[in-house]
Every structure is written in C-alpha cells, then in structure tokens.
C-alpha cells in the first residue's frame with residue numbers, strides 16, 4: 698500500500714537460548730473480545746519515529762516486564778512484514794531475555810529469567826512451548842495470521 702498508511706506491528710519470538718533454543722514463548726491475548734484467548738507473539742504497534750527493534754523492546758518491557766536482547770528477523774516475503782488482518786503488517790524478531798543489569802545480552806537466560814516472564818494486563822497467560830514438538834506449537838489457537846509466521850520460525854530454527 699502506498700503512502701505508509703499501514704499499521705506497523707512488531708512481535709517477539711522469545712527463545713530460552715540464543716545458541717541452542719528449545720522453547721519459545723507464546724502469549725494469550727486478553728483483548729479485544731474478538732482476539733481474546735488467541736495466542737500471539739508479544740509485541741504491539743510501532744510508534745511514529747521508532748525503529749521496529751526499539752518498539753519491540755519497549756512493548757515487551759511494558760507488557761511482560763522483561764528486557765530483550767533481539768537476535769534475527771523472521772523474514773517475510775514482503776520487507777515491510779507479514780500481512781495481518783486489514784492493512785496491518787508485522788515484523789517478527791527472535792530474542793532472548795536479557796538480565797538488563799549490565800546491559801549485556803545473555804545468550805542463555807536460564808530458568809531464573811524464564812520464570813520472570815509474567816502475563817500482565819494485556820495477556821491471560823504466557824507459555825513456553827517446546828520447539829521439539831512443532832505439532833504442539835502449531836496446534837495452539839494462534840491468531841490465524843500468525844500461523845505462517847510460526848511455521849517460518851520453526852523452519853528457521855530447524856535449519857540454523
């Protein structure tokens with residue numbers, strides 16, 4: 698769509714480890730009613746003047762109370778991102794939790810950091826899904842537009 702009128706959304710595929718990931722975090726939306734109960738990548742809308750990566754770090758801090766170290770983009774065919782419903786597009790990045798204390802990204806956050814993730818007001822639940830069981834990951838009731846992204850993520854991690 699010309700003129701940059703698309704809503705730009707960013708989402709994080711938060712992994713338990715950068716070097717040898719075994720789990721990815723999914724979050725269950727609390728609102729709006731039409732999306733309540735469906736699963737998604739934590740994130741939200743990019744604000745004017747913000748880069749996608751800055752927006753994603755901000756959103757995850759606000760929604761989950763965690764700091765992220767962003768890794769790679771789960772690339773869509775369209776460089777503007779994956780198509781969502783309406784005219785929205787979403788760019789998705791893999792990430793790990795960062796301790797935030799030294800400003801150093803952690804390559805393996807470990808159980809203590811994983812346990813730190815809390816579903817805030819925006820989410821009913823947050824769940825770590827096993828990457829070794831792609832069927833179980835895909836069987837979750839994701840927002841329908843997310844399914845091709847989840848499949849691409851699983852493929853990306855399988856071939857890394």
Ligand SMILES: Nc1nc2c([nH]c(=O)n2[C@H]2C[C@H](O)[C@@H](COP(=O)(O)OP(=O)(O)OP(=O)(O)O)O2)c(=O)[nH]1
Pocket residue numbers: 706707708736737738739740741742743756781782785787840842843
């Ligand atoms: N965060 C997120 N949003 C998604 C995903 N898939 C998908 O279709 N969406 C849609 C749902 C929403 O219509 C839109 C994101 O809006 P949002 O409500 O999360 O954004 P926000 O936190 O900035 O919220 P707000 O201030 O506008 O209320 O993108 C996904 O995996 N993650």
